[in-house]
Amino acid sequence: MSPLATVEDHLAHVLDAVRPLPAETVDTADARGRVLVEPAHAAIDLPPFDNSAMDGFAVRAADVAGATLAAPVRLTVAGDLPAGTAEDPPLSPGQAIRIMTGAPMPAMADAIVPFEDTLGGLADSLGEIAVTAAPVVGAHRRRRGEDTRRGDAVLAAGVRLGPLQLGALAAAGVARLTVSQRPRVVVVATGSELVPLGEPLRRGQIPESNGTMLAALAAEAGAFVVRRESVDDEGSALASLLAEVTTGEDAADAVVFSGGVSAGAYEVVRTTVSQMRFGGVAMQPGKPQGFGVAGRTLLFGLPGNPVSSAVSFEVFVRPALLAMQGATELRRRRLRLPAGAGWRTPPGRRQYLPIVIDRTDPAAWKAVPASSGGSHLAGRLGGAEAYAIVPAEVTAVSAGDLVDVMLLD
Structure with a gap:
């Protein structure tokens, strides 16, 4: 033999x-599951401009440096900036600009005061507001390029593209990708x-x-x-x-x-x-x-x-x-979990046992056999979410033993 x-x-x-x-070029929106052949570089700065991280008011921090709930500082609202606007209204001392999350930061402002730190509220805040908390310079301000600069590598070659990777590439303005053929x-x-x-x-x-x-x-x-x-x-x-x-x-x-x-x-x-x-x-x-x-x-x-x-x-x-396809990671993700029950293993052969993961205790997941291990049990295979991998030299697994688990999702 x-x-x-x-x-x-x-x-x-x-x-x-x-x-x-061979490689081919595809639209980023159509690249789910594909593998990058070349690194993908940002086409724009991300964010592409300074913008507000909060709904609130763009201000000069010096104008409201002493603001407290007991001694609020009153400002005149001189403009309104929704997300998507290209406007850059002037901001004089004693003034504020109402601004929504993602809207471009006025050039003359250096901080954002959230609505929660003002009196008056959103409905009537286009006249005068009272600021009740002093922001530091740069508060709630997203800086241009603080995430990624144009030309930076967003993802390396060999990465398999999932929803999060595609979202990152789209945010960085990458419209086309060089990927392996399927x-x-x-x-x-x-x-x-x-x-x-x-x-x-x-x-x-x-x-x-x-x-x-x-x-x-x-x-x-x-x-x-x-x-x-x-x-x-x-x-x-x-x-x-x-x-x-x-x-x-x-x-x-x-x-x-x-x-x-x-x-x-x-x-x-x-x-x-x-x-x-x-x-x-x-x-x-x-x-x-x-x-x-x-x-x-x-x-x-x-x-x-x-x-x-x-x-x-x-x-x-x-x-x-x-x-x-040029992927750099060829293995599924693995965990090491305690066995929730014991089972036999074949002598001299590495075992791949279908299992389910017992999540009853969130702090102590366990690997539980999905079947008795018969290779014909197709119905029970449908309930499996991973394989327990038991080395060839192991003769039996006891409850509590740590085992390698290859996740299938």
Whole structure:
């Protein structure tokens, strides 16, 4: 029996075959989930002008230096500045300008007095106000460029763009971004027992579900799923499909097979795809794995059991898709949490156990198994929000033991 490869060795073999995808330029608004190929630099100062951080009054701090609730200082309101205005009204001694949050700071003012520090209130504050608290120079004033200066790098190359990153870029006036192309992925579920979702089942048949799951996982990793197919165990349909999707200008960047990679009698991927190498990896679930390259297309052979397929995608396929896009972070976020219950682990194999996180005590989250660990338990996989990763040398996890947890969200 051939020795099992380590997870690290198999992943290294996969990543050695990855080649970066070409870059393209897209609108910032359309770049969610994409990976920056070049640093993104601010097109404007942020903020682009001095402005008010509060609804209130722009004043000369010296005019109200002695203001208190017992001895308020009265000022005449000489103007009104809503957000979006381009006006810059003059401000003479003894005067104030009513101003809203985000409106440009008058050039002659050096502080903002919030409405809360005045008598009179908003409704009748265009005549005279009484200031009841003395502001310091610069109070509630946002300075031009205090966040970012024009030309500064807002985000580095290799960053995957989420909502917060896109918001920062938009605020800095960045309208277009250089990002990696999305990997073109084909998902192929294998097995004569598979029936399209929604069709009636006879004895021995099951709904095809892995294709749906793997296509969603690929899309979440930034890929564009160009095709999703289900083939039987006969072999000719798989051979024809493989030739079609791995040749020509429209060749896929990756093909992800589910099933047909183990040592059984009807392992169609193993017997049909000569470009792949098959073997065992010291992990549970996900021991049988296949990988190869056809032209420029990476070929991933994942086990057919749903949990095995999901785990294998997370450990091997997702990092490869992110590496194609130039991402600098290939791993999901991880925590270290105490186990909320004990469970058994397979000797000599790293375990990836679906878990839920018990948040009953906000100060002491716990990792609780979502299932008994069976690789076929697709229904219970739907309740998982993370995987507990248990080293191969550990033989059992007891309640309270600290475990590494890979978050799926």
